[in-house]
Amino acid sequence: MSLSDGQLATLPHRALAQGAARSRRVFTRTVLLARLRRVGWTVASLSLFIGGWEASWALGVLDPLIMPPPHIFLAEIANQGQFFSSTVGESSSGSNFSAVQAMLSSAGRVLAGLFIGFVTSLVVGLAISLSGITRNLALPTITLLAPISPIAWLPVAVLFFGIGNAPAIFTVFLGVFFIMTLATISAVEQVGATYVNVARTLGATRSQEVRHVIIPAVMPQVFVVLRINLFAAWMVVLIAEAIGVGTGLGQLIIAARNTFNADLAFLAMTLIGITGYLLDVVLRQMQRRLFPWQPGMQASAA
Amino acid sequence: MSGEAKEIRCAGVAKTWAAETPRAHKALRDVDLEVGAQEFVVLIGPSGCGKSTLLTVIAGLEAPTAGAVYCGEETVTGPGPDRSFVFQEAALFPWATVADNVAFGLRLRGQNKAQRRGRAQELLERVGLQEAAAKRPAELSGGMRQRAALARAMAVEPDVLLMDEPFAALDVQTRARMQQYLLDTWRATAATTLFVTHHIDEAIALADRIVVMTARPGRIKATVPVELERPRDPRDPAHHELQDHLVDLLRDEVDKAFVQQEGAAR
Ligand SMILES: Nc1ncnc2c1ncn2[C@@H]1O[C@H](COP(=O)(O)OP(=O)(O)O)[C@@H](O)[C@H]1O
Numbered sequence: 001m002s003l004s005d006g007q008l009a010t011l012p013h014r015a016l017a018q019g020a021a022r023s024r025r026v027f028t029r030t031v032l033l034a035r036l037r038r039v040g041w042t043v044a045s046l047s048l049f050i051g052g053w054e055a056s057w058a059l060g061v062l063d064p065l066i067m068p069p070p071h072i073f074l075a076e077i078a079n080q081g082q083f084f085s086s087t088v089g090e091s092s093s094g095s096n097f098s099a100v101q102a103m104l105s106s107a108g109r110v111l112a113g114l115f116i117g118f119v120t121s122l123v124v125g126l127a128i129s130l131s132g133i134t135r136n137l138a139l140p141t142i143t144l145l146a147p148i149s150p151i152a153w154l155p156v157a158v159l160f161f162g163i164g165n166a167p168a169i170f171t172v173f174l175g176v177f178f179i180m181t182l183a184t185i186s187a188v189e190q191v192g193a194t195y196v197n198v199a200r201t202l203g204a205t206r207s208q209e210v211r212h213v214i215i216p217a218v219m220p221q222v223f224v225v226l227r228i229n230l231f232a233a234w235m236v237v238l239i240a241e242a243i244g245v246g247t248g249l250g251q252l253i254i255a256a257r258n259t260f261n262a263d264l265a266f267l268a269m270t271l272i273g274i275t276g277y278l279l280d281v282v283l284r285q286m287q288r289r290l291f292p293w294q295p296g297m298q299a300s301a302a
Numbered sequence: 303m304s305g306e307a308k309e310i311r312c313a314g315v316a317k318t319w320a321a322e323t324p325r326a327h328k329a330l331r332d333v334d335l336e337v338g339a340q341e342f343v344v345l346i347g348p349s350g351c352g353k354s355t356l357l358t359v360i361a362g363l364e365a366p367t368a369g370a371v372y373c374g375e376e377t378v379t380g381p382g383p384d385r386s387f388v389f390q391e392a393a394l395f396p397w398a399t400v401a402d403n404v405a406f407g408l409r410l411r412g413q414n415k416a417q418r419r420g421r422a423q424e425l426l427e428r429v430g431l432q433e434a435a436a437k438r439p440a441e442l443s444g445g446m447r448q449r450a451a452l453a454r455a456m457a458v459e460p461d462v463l464l465m466d467e468p469f470a471a472l473d474v475q476t477r478a479r480m481q482q483y484l485l486d487t488w489r490a491t492a493a494t495t496l497f498v499t500h501h502i503d504e505a506i507a508l509a510d511r512i513v514v515m516t517a518r519p520g521r522i523k524a525t526v527p528v529e530l531e532r533p534r535d536p537r538d539p540a541h542h543e544l545q546d547h548l549v550d551l552l553r554d555e556v557d558k559a560f561v562q563q564e565g566a567a568r
């Protein structure tokens with residue numbers, strides 16, 4: 001053998017690095033093309049949908065009082081103030097109310113509920129997984145309460161917290177708490193025994209095992225469950241707002257119903273769709289930042 | 303106390319999995335084994351004979367059903383960083399960078415970031431991974447992962463290093479290089495090492511002494527010293543003699559293990 005160990009080590013290394021750089025360039029270009037194509041199809045799909053709608057209106061097929069086309073109901077955004085001058089709730093909402101504010105307060109409630117739900121179910125799920133007594137005491141009740149729809153809790157929440165942010169946040173929290181607690185328990189069961197054994201042979205105490213191995217191992221999975229439940233939580237907050245809060249996008253729907261205003265109804269639907277989409281984007285970005293090691297995360301982060 | 307190479311002694315160790323249940327399963331019986339301070343012992347035996355079981359008992363991850371394990375003067379009662387373990391799957395924590403993985407044991411001891419970074423860099427250099435410090439395990443090849451796992455196990459300056467078929471999943475070339483890294487590390491630290499493999503060639507390449515186990519329930523069948531100069535040349539006639547001898551020792555046991563497993567499968 002004429003090559004020394006050192007040379008042997010660097011040779012394949014350099015080749016690997018060059019190969020990687022080349023494949024990364026090719027990779028970026030493919031990804032870019034794929035992305036462009038996706039955007040193109042989205043634009044085409046939306047244009048077809050909106051164009052068809054507008055055309056039906058122009059041809060007189062659709063009655064603008066029942067099915068107003070986008071250009072009419074979007075113009076309604078200028079008149080929103082009047083619908084909120086007399087509603088209960090935040091006194092400042094009156095004519096200062098804006099679409100952006102409604103979107104922000106609804107989105108804020110969902111995110112607050114999801115965040116509190118995430119932390120609480122992680123803590124409760126871990127407590128149940130790691131202690132037999134907690135498991136025996138808590139699990140039957142949790143399993144029993146889980147199938148109660150969060151909407152059914154709404155009257156209780158309003159009685160308890162009054163009108164405002166709290167009952168909406170609480171209802172969202174309940175909507176994800178049970179399912180995420182159960183998800184945490186199952187994620188803990190799936191943590192590889194070898195990871196735990198590695199920590200133990202390196203001298204980890206039980207609490208270090210939990211903090212440095214089990215929690216980081218289960219967080220990504222629990223977050224996935226949170227993302228899956230975003231749209232359920234989004235529905236829950238709209239209903240809570242419609243019934244018991246008095247502000248936000250949910251209230252906009254009720255105002256539209258009460259005034260038989262189709263323009264406002266479609267405007268509210270549009271805002272709900274956009275906000276829901278943006279929430280999903282926010283959570284997806286968070287997932288990417290917080291858990292970059294998850295399979296499928298590196299490629300898009302690169 | 304760490305880093306001063308202690309001997310390991312197993313006295314009459316037996317291990318029955320799921321003892322006192324209908325599924326009781328005898329993996330080890332009457333294992334008497336000594337690994338001297340700073341010695342490199344390789345354990346070979348047919349698959350399923352209880353090699354991993356013995357290692358987890360020595361590590362303190364499982365209690366023996368009978369007998370005792372001593373590390374130096376002390377009886378082993380649980381796992382501890384005086385006996386680090388390299389598992390067959392590297393089991394690097396996917397959420398941590400390579401450097402953080404290597405420094406994991408130091409973090410458990412409360413060392414601060416600067417201390418850990420310096421030490422991790424040192425260890426990574428020894429296994430040729432200094433460039434990979436900031437990467438995540440998923441970005442490494444199998445061989446690189448296994449080297450990082452070795453560095454992680456050595457970071458806590460163990461008296462004893464236990465390795466369970468750490469190179470089994472690697473290709474032949476990578477495996478040869480890994481053996482070299484391991485011997486370098488062993489020479490630099492002089493940790494008492496107990497290494498499990500089912501490759502005879504790997505055993506001869508590494509060991510001061512090779513211990514052969516019987517089919518399950520595993521016992522020590524024979525001990526074969528390897529008195530060849532390192533680095534060892536596989537073309538050396540003495541190497542072949544040793545190989546033949548070990549093949550003979552193993553053959554009956556492998557046959558027995560095969561019959562056992564066929565029986566269990568039926
Ligand atoms: N955690 C366990 N629980 C029950 N049985 C086990 C466990 N680990 C190993 N065994 C059994 O013990 C025997 C020895 O296994 P092992 O020590 O892994 O063998 P080897 O490492 O030599 O291939 C096998 O029959 C195996 O099925």
Ligand SMILES: [Mg+2]
Nearest residue numbers: 353354355466
């Ligand atoms: Mg094994």
